[in-house]
Amino acid sequence: xxxxxxxxxxxxxDTKEFDIPETLYIxxxxxxxxxxxxxxxxxxxxxxxxxxxxxxxxxxxxSAEGVKGIYALQDEKHQSINIKxxxxxxxxxxxxxxxxxIQQRVSEEIVRLxxxxxxxxxxxxxxxxxxxxxxxxxPPASNTKTPxxxxxxxxxxxxx
Numbered sequence: 001x002x003x004x005x006x007x008x009x010x011x012x013x014d015t016k017e018f019d020i021p022e023t024l025y026i027x028x029x030x031x032x033x034x035x036x037x038x039x040x041x042x043x044x045x046x047x048x049x050x051x052x053x054x055x056x057x058x059x060x061x062x063s064a065e066g067v068k069g070i071y072a073l074q075d076e077k078h079q080s081i082n083i084k085x086x087x088x089x090x091x092x093x094x095x096x097x098x099x100x101x102i103q104q105r106v107s108e109e110i111v112r113l114x115x116x117x118x119x120x121x122x123x124x125x126x127x128x129x130x131x132x133x134x135x136x137x138x139p140p141a142s143n144t145k146t147p148x149x150x151x152x153x154x155x156x157x158x159x160x
Contacts, residue, residue: 029114034072037113038085041105047093048102051086051126069126080117081110088127099123 042048051069069086083106089098103121110118 029074029116031072034081034083034110034114035067035070037109038070038072038083038106039067041109042085042087042102045098045101045105047090047098048087049090049129051088074116075119078117078119080119081114082120082122083110083118084122084124086124086126088129089125090129091131095125099125 039050042050050067071084073082075081085102085106087102089095102123106121107118110116
């Protein structure tokens with residue numbers, strides 16, 4: 001009878017030894033990656049230019065940190081990112097509309113390529129570029145070849 005009782009009783013095993021901890025997946029993305037993505041977005045938007053570093057910044061090597069005017073701060077806890085973009089705008093372009101275009105394009109591209117939630121995009125208009133400084137499209141001459149215009153990505157490709 002005692003043997004039968006033992007068979008009916010379930011043997012209790014300490015399962016704490018067998019519990020496997022959950023796998024923790026970590027994904028690190030360097031700020032240079034975010035800067036590259038944002039730079040590509042900005043190069044497709046007409047009427048803006050990035051803020052350029054001063055002679056002293058270049059002399060002291062401050063441009064080695066990445067592209068001046070593009071800052072990204074990741075929040076690992078919430079899997080999100082905060083972005084700050086500083087640009088110059090050509091005279092005559094409505095600032096609210098251009099800022100909204102920058103925010104929308106950058107947000108869509110960051111989400112598409114990284115999967116991170118974009119918590120904020122802060123667009124800072126640093127300066128207005130006068131019309132005299134804007135390159136004007138001249139009618140092409142039939143016998144001369146004009147060199148291709150540089151884009152934002154070509155201008156800043158060496159900095160990172």
